[in-house]
Amino acid sequence: MDDLLLRPGGPADVPAVLRLLDDATAWLVARGHTGQWGSEPASTDPRRIAQADGWGSGGGLWLAQVDERPVGALVVGTANDYVPPATEPELYVNLLVTDRAYAGSGIGGRLLAHAADLARQCGVTLLRVDCYAGDDGALVRWYERQGFTPTDRFTLDRPGHPPWPGQLLTRHP
Template sequence: MDDLVLRAGGPGDAAAVLRLLDDATAWLVAQGRTGQWGTEPASTDPRRIAQADGWAKGDGLWLAEIGDRPVGALVVGTANDYVPPATEPELYVNLLVTDRAYAGAGIGARLLTHAADLGRQRGARLLRVDCYAGDDGALVRWYQRQGFTPTTPFTLTRPAQPPWPGQLLTHPLPPPP
């Protein structure tokens, strides 16, 4: 993926994040895996639209692009309130989504490497992420292949939706060389 470029996101990138989420949701639905993000496009959900706008206006959004096409999005920042606080300085992965047309191309791994680099630059000693742990646990295993260790399982309860099984994972960040 020599033509993959990472760049900081900005206020005009919310639509790109929503498109990536919509495409990923459609792929999950086609696989019969509706527990992670449901069945409806993020671009029609006021909560997800506001979330994407907030990410785009913040300083934690990064986009992976091939040419002018966003093929992945990463959001880093502080931990979600439903996970236990870190016991050491951390950087938290709030979102990682890639274009399914490039599945297997290493875009997600490249974005996580970038997150680790950002964490080290900011003095973090830990990179954490949470993910959907339902169905067959494939997403948890993917993060394990990226060097993360599962720590705390949890279940989110949400109004008018089924419980959401989650897994917190950690990746130690050695200091920069």
């Protein structure tokens, strides 16, 4: 996409991030896939709202936009506490979400390439991400196509929800 612009995000972009999450959740639900993000909109979940607020003020939010409309979000920073610690300096992808109306246009790949650029700029040699590993494993395969290698599998126990199967992946930028 030649008209795709990547820009740093901030607190004012939290509603756009929540919209992207809501739209992606609705898309998953319509396909019968509620294991990744559940079935309720992120914008109505106090935990997800607080998480998005943290991303907006944390300094690691980047937005992809077309004609002023956010069509993707990337958050980079430190690893989630439920994954094994890195054995070398790293940059961690905490969120990657894209507008399903632009599916197949390479927005996710562009955002991950930007994350790799940021890692190199920080002088780190490792980019890691974790993702949902349930259902048919399509998300893990998508990250593999983006140059990531699966490492550790894990399961998160979530009170009141089914266990969440996850996959940690790495890439050297």
